[in-house]
Amino acid sequence: MQTDLVVPVKALGDAKSRLRGAVAPDEHTRLVLAILLDTVTAAAQADGVRRVLVVSSDPTVASTLAKAGFECVPEGASPGLNAAYRHGAHLLREADPAGRVGALQADMPALRPHELAAAIKTSDGGRAFVADRQTTGTTLLLSAPGEPLNPRFGVGSARAHAASGALPLTDSWPSLRCDVDTAEDLRAACDLGLGQHTSALLGAVACGPIEC
Ligand SMILES: Nc1nc2c(ncn2[C@@H]2O[C@H](COP(=O)(O)OP(=O)(O)OP(=O)(O)O)[C@@H](O)[C@H]2O)c(=O)[nH]1
Numbered sequence: 001m002q003t004d005l006v007v008p009v010k011a012l013g014d015a016k017s018r019l020r021g022a023v024a025p026d027e028h029t030r031l032v033l034a035i036l037l038d039t040v041t042a043a044a045q046a047d048g049v050r051r052v053l054v055v056s057s058d059p060t061v062a063s064t065l066a067k068a069g070f071e072c073v074p075e076g077a078s079p080g081l082n083a084a085y086r087h088g089a090h091l092l093r094e095a096d097p098a099g100r101v102g103a104l105q106a107d108m109p110a111l112r113p114h115e116l117a118a119a120i121k122t123s124d125g126g127r128a129f130v131a132d133r134q135t136t137g138t139t140l141l142l143s144a145p146g147e148p149l150n151p152r153f154g155v156g157s158a159r160a161h162a163a164s165g166a167l168p169l170t171d172s173w174p175s176l177r178c179d180v181d182t183a184e185d186l187r188a189a190c191d192l193g194l195g196q197h198t199s200a201l202l203g204a205v206a207c208g209p210i211e212c
C-alpha cells in the first residue's frame, strides 16, 4: 500500500513568523522555501510514498516547486491549515478513492527518507500520527486506506489526533519529529543535519541566532 502525502504552505509573507530573525529579514522567504524544498525532497524519496502534493495559493511557492518537479495546487474555498489538508486529501482521494493519504508538515529540513518510510511501515495501514519533538504538535498524520484524513492540526494537535483515534507512533525518528518553528528548532535541525537547500542557504547568508 502506497501513501500519498499532503503538505500545506501558507502565503510566504505570513509564513514562519516565529522563525523571523534566524536569518537577515530579506533572506526569510528564501529560508522558508529552502526548508520546504528539503522537506518535500526527502518525503518524495521515502519508500512507501507515491505522491507529495503541496497545497498553497502562493505563486512563488508554486513556481519554485514546479521548477523542482513537485506538484502544487491552490487552496480550496475554505481558509486555514486543516481546510488545506482536507482539500489536498480530497484531490488525492479523487485520484484513488481507496488510497491512503497522509498529512506532512512543510517545515522539516533535516527529514531523512528512511525515518518517514519507517513510520509509514510501522503504522501498518492504520490511522496513526507522529508527534513533534516537543510532544505536543504533530509532524505526520496517516489515514487508514479509504478513510477520511480528519486533520486536527493546531495547538495541542498531538492530543487531538490521539483523541480522534490515531495511534501515536513512538519510535525515536528524530528527523521526523523536528519541525522548525523557531530559531531553537532550526538549531536542533542543524544538529541532526540539514538538507542541501537549507544547508546551502545558511552557509551563504548572514544568520541571526543560527550558526551551523
Ligand atoms: N495552505 C495553507 N497552509 C497553511 C495555512 N496555515 C498554516 N499553513 C502551513 O501549515 C504549517 C504550520 O502552520 P503554522 O504553524 O500555523 O505556521 P508557520 O508558518 O509554520 O509558523 P508561524 O507563522 O510562526 O505560526 C506551515 O507549513 C504553514 O505554512 C493555511 O491557511 N493554508
Ligand SMILES: C=C(OP(=O)(O)O)C(=O)O
Pocket (backbone or CB within 6 Å): 132, 136, 137, 138, 139, 152, 153, 154, 155, 156, 157, 158, 179, 181
Ligand atoms: C500546526 C502545528 O504545528 P506547528 O504550529 O508546530 O507548525 C501542529 O503541530 O499541529
